[in-house]
Amino acid sequence: xxDTTNVAGLxxxxxxxxxxxxxxxxxxxxxxxxxxAAAFESGxxxxxxxxxxxxGCSSKTPAYFIGNGYGINSVHGRMPSIATGANMxxxxxxxxxxxxxxxxxSIGMGQFCHAMRRNTxxxxxxxxxxxxxxxxxxxxxxxxxxxxKKGGELNDYADIDLCALALELGCGFIARSFSGDMKQMTTxxxxxxxxxxxxxxxxxxxxxxxxxxxxxTKGFDWLRENNVQLHEVGFVPEYEAEKVEQRAGETVTVPxxxxxxxxxxxxxxxxxxxxxxxAARRVxxxxxxxxxxxxxxxxxxxxxxxxxxxxxxxxxxxLCGMNEDQLRMSEADFGTLVDSFC
Amino acid sequence: MRPTAGAKSLRASRxxxxxxxxxxxxxxxxxxxxxxSASSNTIVAKTIFRMGVPITPKNLFPSNIAGLPTWFLxxxxxxxxxxxxxxxxxxxAMNAATAVDDIADLAPGGVxxxxxxxxxxxxxxxxxxxxxxxxxxxxxxxxxxxxxxRKLLANMVYVGVLTEMLGFDHDTVMSVVAExxxxxxxxxKLNQDVVNAGIAHAREHCDASSVEFKIEARNLTQGKxxxxxxxxxxxxxxxxxxxxxxxYPITPSSSLCEDFISLxxxxxxxxxxxxxxxxxxxxxxxxxxxGLVLGxxxxxxxxxxxxxxxxISLMAEFAGFGYYAEIPGVVFDVQRVGPSTGMPTxxxxxxxxxxxxxxxxxxxxxxxxxxxxxxxxxxxxxAFDIAEKYQTPVFVxxxxxxxxxxxxxxxxxxxxGGFDRGKVLTAEQLKKVEDYGRYKDEDGDGIPYRTxxxxxxxxxxYFTRGSGHDExxxxxxxxxxxxxxIDRIARKIAGxxxxxxxxxxxxxxxxxxxxxxxxxxxxxxxxxxDILAENGVKTRDMRVRSVPLHDEVVxxxxxxxxxxxxxxxRDGQLADLIRLKTPGSAGKIKKALYYAGMPMAxxxxxxxxxxxxxxxxxx
Numbered sequence: 008x009x010d011t012t013n014v015a016g017l018x019x020x021x022x023x024x025x026x027x028x029x030x031x032x033x034x035x036x037x038x039x040x041x042x043x044a045a046a047f048e049s050g051x052x053x054x055x056x057x058x059x060x061x062x063g064c065s066s067k068t069p070a071y072f073i074g075n076g077y078g079i080n081s082v083h084g085r086m087p088s089i090a091t092g093a094n095m096x097x098x099x100x101x102x103x104x105x106x107x108x109x110x111x112x113s114i115g116m117g118q119f120c121h122a123m124r125r126n127t128x129x130x131x132x133x134x135x136x137x138x139x140x141x142x143x144x145x146x147x148x149x150x151x152x153x154x155x156k157k158g159g160e161l162n163d164y165a166d167i168d169l170c171a172l173a174l175e176l177g178c179g180f181i182a183r184s185f186s187g188d189m190k191q192m193t194t195x196x197x198x199x200x201x202x203x204x205x206x207x208x209x210x211x212x213x214x215x216x217x218x219x220x221x222x223x224t225k226g227f228d229w230l231r232e233n234n235v236q237l238h239e240v241g242f243v244p245e246y247e248a249e250k251v252e253q254r255a256g257e258t259v260t261v262p263x264x265x266x267x268x269x270x271x272x273x274x275x276x277x278x279x280x281x282x283x284x285x286a287a288r289r290v291x292x293x294x295x296x297x298x299x300x301x302x303x304x305x306x307x308x309x310x311x312x313x314x315x316x317x318x319x320x321x322x323x324x325x326l327c328g329m330n331e332d333q334l335r336m337s338e339a340d341f342g343t344l345v346d347s348f349c
Numbered sequence: 350m351r352p353t354a355g356a357k358s359l360r361a362s363r364x365x366x367x368x369x370x371x372x373x374x375x376x377x378x379x380x381x382x383x384x385x386s387a388s389s390n391t392i393v394a395k396t397i398f399r400m401g402v403p404i405t406p407k408n409l410f411p412s413n414i415a416g417l418p419t420w421f422l423x424x425x426x427x428x429x430x431x432x433x434x435x436x437x438x439x440x441x442a443m444n445a446a447t448a449v450d451d452i453a454d455l456a457p458g459g460v461x462x463x464x465x466x467x468x469x470x471x472x473x474x475x476x477x478x479x480x481x482x483x484x485x486x487x488x489x490x491x492x493x494x495x496x497x498x499r500k501l502l503a504n505m506v507y508v509g510v511l512t513e514m515l516g517f518d519h520d521t522v523m524s525v526v527a528e529x530x531x532x533x534x535x536x537x538k539l540n541q542d543v544v545n546a547g548i549a550h551a552r553e554h555c556d557a558s559s560v561e562f563k564i565e566a567r568n569l570t571q572g573k574x575x576x577x578x579x580x581x582x583x584x585x586x587x588x589x590x591x592x593x594x595x596x597y598p599i600t601p602s603s604s605l606c607e608d609f610i611s612l613x614x615x616x617x618x619x620x621x622x623x624x625x626x627x628x629x630x631x632x633x634x635x636x637x638x639x640g641l642v643l644g645x646x647x648x649x650x651x652x653x654x655x656x657x658x659x660x661i662s663l664m665a666e667f668a669g670f671g672y673y674a675e676i677p678g679v680v681f682d683v684q685r686v687g688p689s690t691g692m693p694t695x696x697x698x699x700x701x702x703x704x705x706x707x708x709x710x711x712x713x714x715x716x717x718x719x720x721x722x723x724x725x726x727x728x729x730x731x732a733f734d735i736a737e738k739y740q741t742p743v744f745v746x747x748x749x750x751x752x753x754x755x756x757x758x759x760x761x762x763x764x765x766g767g768f769d770r771g772k773v774l775t776a777e778q779l780k781k782v783e784d785y786g787r788y789k790d791e792d793g794d795g796i797p798y799r800t801x802x803x804x805x806x807x808x809x810x811y812f813t814r815g816s817g818h819d820e821x822x823x824x825x826x827x828x829x830x831x832x833x834x835i836d837r838i839a840r841k842i843a844g845x846x847x848x849x850x851x852x853x854x855x856x857x858x859x860x861x862x863x864x865x866x867x868x869x870x871x872x873x874x875x876x877x878x879d880i881l882a883e884n885g886v887k888t889r890d891m892r893v894r895s896v897p898l899h900d901e902v903v904x905x906x907x908x909x910x911x912x913x914x915x916x917x918x919r920d921g922q923l924a925d926l927i928r929l930k931t932p933g934s935a936g937k938i939k940k941a942l943y944y945a946g947m948p949m950a951x952x953x954x955x956x957x958x959x960x961x962x963x964x965x966x967x968x
Contacts (some may be wrong), residue, residue, distance in 0.1 A: 097649065117633050118640070
């Protein structure tokens with residue numbers, strides 16, 4: 008590993024994708040850069056990456072990162088089923104799903120919930136901007152009640168808190184972040200990729216064209232001013248385990264099941280323990296009541312999380328590579344089976 | 350016969366084959382859903398089958414857990430007819446709620462065994478049937494003080510009564526009872542005792558000379574299987590190398606997935622690690638089922654789902670995605686009566702047009718239509734080869750009658766040859782490829798080459814999308830690039846015909862009347878052709894087994910003066926497809942339809958053709 012190469016001997020440009028076609032300054036493009044940085048820093052094998060998405064601005068972004076990964080841009084709100092199927096066929100692949108607030112909180116709500124319930128092994132990033140961009144500015148289900156549209160129209164309905172929903176459904180990795188926080192997002196994505204199960208990152212990602220108003224809680228100005236970090240979150244991969252030792256003191260270290268650690272450094276007196284579901288619930292409740300702030304960081308982490316492939320006791324070899332010798336019973340067993348119907 | 354209500358009503362044909370009382374009649378057992386009659390029904394059916402006499406049972410059940418009426422029709426046919434006969438010769442009436450209709454439905458000369466406690470039993474006016482009042486419940490009571498158990502055992506009494514009156518072999522009945530409850534010695538003994546009590550009662554109280562219907566042992570079922578269509582399809586999936594099943598429960602398809610899973614749990618466990626060489630996920634709905642299947646198919650697993658019409662409707666968007674993004678997957682549609690929720694526990698062939706053109710925009714899917722367990726087994730396995738070779742969702746059309754009833758079948762053969770995984774490029778092969786494009790037509794057959802996620806070569810990765818794409822899988826809104834891909838897919842699907850099951854042609858080559866049919870309608874046509882022949886009407890037939898249609902269909906139509914397309918839907922969906930393929934002959938294609946939801950009998954086909962024979966068809 009030199010200064011410009013990672014543990015896999017690859018350079019950052021090896022994780023690049025096509026040029027973005029989103030609006031200049033879009034929060035989603037920041038997340039794209041953060042995904043690239045996270046994959047690079049963790050030395051992920053690009054050929055083993057599966058990039059899944061649904062429909063919308065956010066769902067276009069898998070074309071813009073890790074060009075040597077395998078992308079599948081499916082139908083609106085149905086990315087979780089595609090991701091789960093692919094994961095069953097080849098459990099050795101790393102799945103990064105990118106969705107938006109329309110794709111997740113409205114049309115795809117059912118699949119989003121059930122992927123969490125089953126615990127599909129994937130990173131699920133919601134690029135949350137509270138607005139439908141591609142169809143030109145309608146409110147989404149994560150827009151705040153009373154939020155104002157560009158033309159002045161107010162949103163009548165309460166917003167859906169995806170992190171609170173995830174906690175309710177037993178999701179084992181729940182984070183909230185802000186696209187403009189490169190360091191926090193990159194770390195969270197790295198930890199999420201190392202998680203065994205469904206890892207949700209609800210990332211507020213401003214829409215510069217339709218929802219970047221001064222008083223919008225999904226706008227850049229407001230977020231920069233009012234984004235409060237729950238802690239400084241860190242990730243130490245297994246191959247750098249010795250670094251954990253050096254972070255004694257204020258830092259709490261949480262080991263992950265497949266090796267590697269999450270580190271949490273308190274930034275003020277209120278120490279958030281993400282392994283405690285009651286604490287996670289309190290933080291989300293605080294976020295809801297405190298209209299002046301959004302709390303970001305690792306909200307909840309379940310060390311006991313077990314992904315779907317382990318629940319199903321899947322074979323070590325990926326199903327996709329199995330041949331007739333492995334998949335067909337012997338002629339004698341077949342004869343016995345047929346006889347049982349005679 | 351007076352008309353009876355709803356789905357139960359039988360359609361009377363003017364023409365039948367002459368009736369013989371030995372090994373050629375239909376038994377109707379009328380019970381209440383949830384009363385445990387499944388075991389006794391199975392015992393009777395298996396006993397007759399084991400006596401070497403062909404039998405086809407049909408379970409007519411309600412959409413209900415317990416309390417509504419249910420009927421079990423068992424057609425005994427030495428000639429091997431497996432369609433519904435449309436006639437009840439021997440009726441066991443255990444359900445007070447339907448007894449009046451059940452008595453009315455008996456054919457003249459029929460035999461009735463009715464529980465003496467049923468009110469309708471006291472005022473039977475028919476003099477053309479033999480009536481036997483049997484104290485089913487009372488006899489059972491002697492063996493079980495418990496009410497629930499008594500209900501179950503009352504059914505065993507009827508097994509005994511039929512054994513005595515229809516001449517079942519005693520040892521065979523006893524061994525089938527033992528098999529039914531195997532592993533539970535006390536239960537076996539109790540049930541055998543009750544069957545014997547039924548026999549004793551019949552011997553003492555029922556006049557044997559009043560029953561002309563008898564079972565005589567033959568050896569016509571030796572080496573044959575007796576199996577449900579859904580189970581046959583599940584075995585096909587297992588042997589066809591399916592490793593992923595994503596499904597959502599829906600009648601009448603659920604048992605196909607459940608059987609696949611239970612078979613896989615037995616035969617797909619890695620001997621060394623005890624881990625599973627398959628995955629099954631019960632989805633949140635059918636949209637997700639097909640998403641799961643396509644996700645797995647995209648990543649290289651042989652994957653399938655099974656559903657019924659309502660599920661197919663929900664899968665529409667993903668079906669178009671699979672077609673356009675060229676992803677393999679196998680979708681079983683075990684059809685039931687539509688539209689909408691329809692009659693969920695009744696049978697129909699109403700989804701053909703839906704499956705052929707599922708999804709918005711131009712599609713045209715490959716649809717396979719097996720008939721009979723043997724074909725369900727073979728074609729289900731073959732469906733995975735076809736899906737992977739042509740990189741597209743493949744629909745396998747079956748129906749409730751086929752799927753949920755037991756049928757007599759030849760033994761399944763162990764598959765010959767390996768899987769056809771289609772054009773999949775490995776990293777090694779890609780080294781020799783100069784210019785790889787996921788959607789390029791390299792070979793002129795419309796079938797592109799695909800790579801699987803995880804392939805380690807810089808040329809391998811591509812971006813799969815349902816949005817407009819060019820030959821290199823890149824996003825496009827350019828007209829020529831769009832046209833190139835969408836036209837190639839049409840060519841690919843049209844070309845698939847060479848690998849699809851060919852139509853099966855039968856009958857008298859000199860006949861001028863042709864009958865085209867598919868799926869379970871085969872059984873009705875088989876008997877209908879014999880009835881017609883008996884009445885001097887020669888026919889030949891063609892059973893279509895796949896869409897797109899083969900050219901043989903056109904040749905068949907051209908070689909007949911008139912063609913009747915027999916199918917179980919209101920509109921004649923296959924007939925319309927054939928008319929599109931044979932525009933010049935469209936006028937000579939007629940429809941012989943049945944869509945009332947009962948398993949199809951021969952009568953609708955006979956009637957449609959005879960109506961024209963009497964007034965010659967205009968050709």
